[in-house]
Amino acid sequence: MFLYIENNVLYLKGYWTVENFKDIKKQLTDLKNNSFDYVDASQLEKLDFYGGYLINQYLKDFDIKNIQDKNMEILRLSKDIPNLPPKKSNIFLELIEGFYQKLTDYVAFVSFTGEVLINSLRRVKDLEARNLFKELEETALKSLGIITVLSFLIGVVIAYQSSAMLATFGANIFIVDLVSISLARELSPLIVGIIVAGRSASSFTAEIGLMKVSEEIDFLKTLGISPYSTIVLPKLLTLIVWLPILITYSTILGILGAMIVSDITLGIPPNQFFQRLAETLSFDHYLAGVVKGPVFGIAIGLIGVYEGFKVQQKAESIGFSVTKSVVRGIFAIILIDAIFSVIYRWLDI
Amino acid sequence: MAGYIIQVKDLVSKYGQKVVHRGLNLGIKEGELYAIVGGSGAGKSTLLKTLLLLKKADGGKILFKGKDISNLSEKEIEDIKKRIGVMFQFSTMLSSLTVGQNIIYVIKKRYSIDYKTALDMAKLKLKLVGLSMDTFYMYPSELSGGMKKKAALAVAMSTDPDILFLDEPTSGLDPISAEEFDKLVRTLVDTTGTTIVQITHDLGSLMFVDTVAVISKGLVVYEGNPQDLTNVNDDWIQSLTNTTRFRRLLDGK
Numbered sequence: 001m002f003l004y005i006e007n008n009v010l011y012l013k014g015y016w017t018v019e020n021f022k023d024i025k026k027q028l029t030d031l032k033n034n035s036f037d038y039v040d041a042s043q044l045e046k047l048d049f050y051g052g053y054l055i056n057q058y059l060k061d062f063d064i065k066n067i068q069d070k071n072m073e074i075l076r077l078s079k080d081i082p083n084l085p086p087k088k089s090n091i092f093l094e095l096i097e098g099f100y101q102k103l104t105d106y107v108a109f110v111s112f113t114g115e116v117l118i119n120s121l122r123r124v125k126d127l128e129a130r131n132l133f134k135e136l137e138e139t140a141l142k143s144l145g146i147i148t149v150l151s152f153l154i155g156v157v158i159a160y161q162s163s164a165m166l167a168t169f170g171a172n173i174f175i176v177d178l179v180s181i182s183l184a185r186e187l188s189p190l191i192v193g194i195i196v197a198g199r200s201a202s203s204f205t206a207e208i209g210l211m212k213v214s215e216e217i218d219f220l221k222t223l224g225i226s227p228y229s230t231i232v233l234p235k236l237l238t239l240i241v242w243l244p245i246l247i248t249y250s251t252i253l254g255i256l257g258a259m260i261v262s263d264i265t266l267g268i269p270p271n272q273f274f275q276r277l278a279e280t281l282s283f284d285h286y287l288a289g290v291v292k293g294p295v296f297g298i299a300i301g302l303i304g305v306y307e308g309f310k311v312q313q314k315a316e317s318i319g320f321s322v323t324k325s326v327v328r329g330i331f332a333i334i335l336i337d338a339i340f341s342v343i344y345r346w347l348d349i
Numbered sequence: 350m351a352g353y354i355i356q357v358k359d360l361v362s363k364y365g366q367k368v369v370h371r372g373l374n375l376g377i378k379e380g381e382l383y384a385i386v387g388g389s390g391a392g393k394s395t396l397l398k399t400l401l402l403l404k405k406a407d408g409g410k411i412l413f414k415g416k417d418i419s420n421l422s423e424k425e426i427e428d429i430k431k432r433i434g435v436m437f438q439f440s441t442m443l444s445s446l447t448v449g450q451n452i453i454y455v456i457k458k459r460y461s462i463d464y465k466t467a468l469d470m471a472k473l474k475l476k477l478v479g480l481s482m483d484t485f486y487m488y489p490s491e492l493s494g495g496m497k498k499k500a501a502l503a504v505a506m507s508t509d510p511d512i513l514f515l516d517e518p519t520s521g522l523d524p525i526s527a528e529e530f531d532k533l534v535r536t537l538v539d540t541t542g543t544t545i546v547q548i549t550h551d552l553g554s555l556m557f558v559d560t561v562a563v564i565s566k567g568l569v570v571y572e573g574n575p576q577d578l579t580n581v582n583d584d585w586i587q588s589l590t591n592t593t594r595f596r597r598l599l600d601g602k
């Protein structure tokens with residue numbers, strides 16, 4: 001019992017604290033039909049904010065007598081609950097604001113691109129071989145494994161899927177055309193682009209974001225070194241050079257996978273496969289795929305780096321920025337690929 | 350006079366072979382502001398972990414309100430843990446929630462309290478530590494250092510703990526904010542009756558506390574009021590009280 005009525009007086013007793021909140025509240029609610037003149041708190045042993053809150057809610061119209069000083073203080077502190085300021089929640093306004101922020105973000109990205117290009121070209125001498133090698137190892141070599149596996153598997157899957165259909169038309173040998181051209185022009189560049197966007201854009205953002213938070217970027221600037229040419233340029237150069245190589249590699253592996261499947265399911269021996277390959281896969285087709293490499297590379301690099309530089313002086317925002325750079329990187333790859341398709345169509349390549 | 354809320358008797362703590370405390374004694378009285386000081390590596394954080402029941406003692410006893418915690422059931426230990434609040438050095442809040450949501454989250458995780466009450470409590474606690482209601486909607490990352498500490502304090506106080514531990518609460522604050530925080534802690538002890546224990550490197554904070562315990566070489570070498578610290582015959586305390594910063598503080602008093 002935390003309260004009882006005697007001679008028209010409500011006596012509070014015991015521990016009016018958070019553990020007992022529910023019980024006390026129940027007893028106060030049950031009190032409704034009883035009447036009393038005032039409240040006596042002399043037997044109230046302990047009061048905390050939760051008990052004080054209940055007294056202020058349920059017994060505010062009554063005199064509280066004989067309350068100990070320390071309990072009185074809590075009662076005072078738990079009165080007068082402040083109001084929260086209204087939360088602006090105009091959906092229309094938020095939409096406009098969101099759109100505006102997106103727009104300024106794109107403008108900022110474009111101007112960032114210009115700044116990077118101008119700055120890093122002007123200060124090429126800051127470029128250090130050490131950084132280039134580091135990037136080569138981090139960005140290039142470490143993605144080889146997954147590209148190997150994925151490209152090979154994609155080659156196998158396409159060949160396998162289409163072999164049944166081609167066989168019904170007796171068009172077995174066209175498997176070579178189908179696989180090699182689609183891999184060289186479209187699939188390999190896309191696989192490579194998406195994987196590098198996932199791996200490198202995120203790691204660029206995390207690396208630069210961390211450097212910003214720990215004030216390394218500012219430190220470099222005080223040394224008169226442009227962070228663009230020391231940090232950004234090696235990344236961009238590596239991607240520009242390495243992506244075409246990766247695309248070539250991925251195409252070869254995909255074709256290899258298809259070759260093995262063709263031998264097994266369609267009975268096309270490797271030498272026949274190669275012969276056909278030499279006839280159909282022109283250098284133009286190969287080039288059409290491989291030129292996407294540098295463009296993808298620049299896009300991935302710039303997006304990753306841009307999100308990194310946008311990190312504010314708070315470590316918490318890095319995770320958020322990393323996610324954003326991956327999503328934007330992959331989106332950019334697919335968008336650019338679509339643009340290439342339109343251009344190729346137009347130029348009839 | 351109120352009794353002890355926590356007593357530590359002959360505490361021994363080890364990490365493997367390394368002995369951190371070798372028979373440490375101290376007593377924290379109910380409703381006081383208590384400070385633990387000591388050089389780097391003296392074992393303050395280890396003591397805190399032990400008092401928070403996160404690390405088991407390798408020897409000796411810990412009494413909570415006179416009861417030896419090693420004799421208590423798991424349920425009783427859980428109940429004690431609920432009565433302990435803590436603010437770690439880099440402030441104790443979830444970065445994915447706003448300050449207001451943080452307070453409500455802690456309340457609802459610990460006790461079955463209805464949302465309306467929890468919401469009202471969040472507002473009261475923000476008012477208590479002197480933060481404006483705008484901070485209710487703000488994320489920890491959007492707060493300045495001083496505001497973040499106050500917000501973390503509001504979170505730590507959200508369920509009215511019997512005892513509250515603060516690990517280096519004023520580190521990283523400018524002297525003005527640090528003193529403001531020290532005064533706030535003092536006021537909270539005086540008005541709410543909460544026992545507050547702070548681990549500190551900040552000599553300025555010592556002037557506001559009731560009791561200071563000095564840890565050195567695995568023992569408490571002094572436990573008493575901060576003013577008498579200068580008379581204590583111990584190497585580490587002598588070096589501490591001989592620092593210019595400490596002299597200035599005493600002269601300023």
Ligand SMILES: Nc1ncnc2c1ncn2[C@@H]1O[C@H](COP(=O)(O)OP(=O)(O)OP(=O)(O)O)[C@@H](O)[C@H]1O
Nearest residue numbers: 364365367369387388389390391392393394395396
């Ligand atoms: N997890 C651990 N494993 C092994 N040794 C540890 C561990 N944690 C702390 N120590 C050691 O225990 C001793 C006490 O460490 P503790 O962190 O408690 O010191 P402290 O007083 O908090 O120091 P500071 O003021 O620098 O924070 C130190 O010598 C430390 O190296």
Ligand SMILES: [Mg+2]
Nearest residue numbers: 390393394395
């Ligand atoms: Mg420590």
